[in-house]
Amino acid sequence: MDILRSMAANPRMMxxxxxxxxxFVQYMKKFRVMDVGGNLIxxxxxxxxxxxxxxxxxxxHLLNKCGGPSHAQIGLTNACPQNCRYCYxxxxxxxxMDTKTIISLIRDLKQMGLIWLGFTGGEPLLxxxxxxxxxxxxxxxxxxxxxxxxxxxxxxxxxxxNAGLKYVSVSLDHWQEQRHDDARRxxxxxxxxxxxxxxxxxxxxxxxxxxxxxPRDMIRNAQVDELLDFLTGLGIHEAWLSEAKPxxxxxxxxxxxxxxxDRKSLARLQDRxxxxxxxxxxxxxxxxxxxxxxxxxxxxxxxxxxFGDVSPCVFTPMSFGNIRDASIRTLFSQMKQHFPSESCCFxxxxxxxxxxxxxxxxxxxxxxxxxxxxxVEFGPLSRFFRLYYR
Numbered sequence: 001m002d003i004l005r006s007m008a009a010n011p012r013m014m015x016x017x018x019x020x021x022x023x024f025v026q027y028m029k030k031f032r033v034m035d036v037g038g039n040l041i042x043x044x045x046x047x048x049x050x051x052x053x054x055x056x057x058x059x060x061h062l063l064n065k066c067g068g069p070s071h072a073q074i075g076l077t078n079a080c081p082q083n084c085r086y087c088y089x090x091x092x093x094x095x096x097m098d099t100k101t102i103i104s105l106i107r108d109l110k111q112m113g114l115i116w117l118g119f120t121g122g123e124p125l126l127x128x129x130x131x132x133x134x135x136x137x138x139x140x141x142x143x144x145x146x147x148x149x150x151x152x153x154x155x156x157x158x159x160x161x162n163a164g165l166k167y168v169s170v171s172l173d174h175w176q177e178q179r180h181d182d183a184r185r186x187x188x189x190x191x192x193x194x195x196x197x198x199x200x201x202x203x204x205x206x207x208x209x210x211x212x213x214x215p216r217d218m219i220r221n222a223q224v225d226e227l228l229d230f231l232t233g234l235g236i237h238e239a240w241l242s243e244a245k246p247x248x249x250x251x252x253x254x255x256x257x258x259x260x261x262d263r264k265s266l267a268r269l270q271d272r273x274x275x276x277x278x279x280x281x282x283x284x285x286x287x288x289x290x291x292x293x294x295x296x297x298x299x300x301x302x303x304x305x306x307f308g309d310v311s312p313c314v315f316t317p318m319s320f321g322n323i324r325d326a327s328i329r330t331l332f333s334q335m336k337q338h339f340p341s342e343s344c345c346f347x348x349x350x351x352x353x354x355x356x357x358x359x360x361x362x363x364x365x366x367x368x369x370x371x372x373x374x375x376v377e378f379g380p381l382s383r384f385f386r387l388y389y390r
């Protein structure tokens with residue numbers, strides 16, 4: 001019934017190739033459709049199924065095969081009171097983009113086909129013009145905020161939703177207070193996150209999730225179940241899960257990086273928990289697995305950090321140029337030539353190559369990034385892209 005409701009809300013899907021429709025039917029069956037303030041949502045990595053943003057996704061990407069990105073993340077600031085060991089932005093440097101530049105960037109990305117945009121940092125709530133930036137995006141794009149909850153006050157939670165925010169995800173990595181605070185290297189991180197969750201939950205129509213970064217030992221010790229039980233008790237809509245990525249030199253070690261079997265175990269856990277229907281579990285490795293959409297880094301996904309550097313995704317410490325030196329359209333086009341997409345996470349597979357090219361700065365510059373890509377060997381396409389390009 002949920003799938004029929006979503007199809008009725010978006011009749012454009014009936015013009016899509018039948019094999020792709022069947023792919024989406026099978027994929028959507030793994031989730032329950034939630035009605036959040038009138039928005040039909042399967043999870044926060046796709047626009048609401050009855051939204052203008054989803055209609056644009058169908059028209060521009062599924063029907064017209066737009067060459068631009070469907071998804072992007074933008075760093076609004078690199079400032080953050082917390083100091084996570086696994087932070088993917090830890091070593092990025094430069095001059096922070098001003099508000100005018102960010103608003104212009106969002107406009108250009110939408111013209112290229114963008115339908116989903118995540119705001120990250122640092123702590124994006126420290127950006128003074130965050131409401132102005134959100135308002136500028138319009139109502140035909142799905143907007144998601146990733147936050148630690150630091151500095152949040154109740155009026156701001158409501159203001160963010162009224163400005164156009166659809167999704168918010170609060171960082172919470174463990175059900176034990178001390179473990180979360182230690183991982184974030186910030187006293188009070190746990191209590192701050194819980195307070196932020198309650199403030200966001202009080203806003204009608206806002207989809208609230210928790211984003212959890214899972215260390216490999218938590219996955220292998222079967223502790224993710226316990227984390228999900230705790231998150232279910234918080235009364236949130238979704239648990240957004242990702243393993244700790246080898247985005248910094250601290251994690252460039254086989255002892256930290258998950259295996260394909262680890263990924264599959266989390267994917268199975270997601271499907272099991274979603275069948276229970278108590279909370280939506282949205283594991284990134286499930287979305288980007290070969291059985292679904294694959295890794296979209298540099299192909300349908302782009303990351304622009306707070307300084308304007310363009311990367312394939314938030315987890316890849318490399319830059320293919322800066323938007324102050326060339327247009328995002330040019331830089332994305334140049335980058336995409338090296339990213340055909342494949343069935344597994346790019347950084348999980350290729351992090352050892354970064355060790356070869358890194359010098360004093362862990363984030364690779366443009367020339368080093370192109371040099372590294374000449375050594376990358378991509379595997380087969382995911383099931384979605386095999387159907388998409390057929």
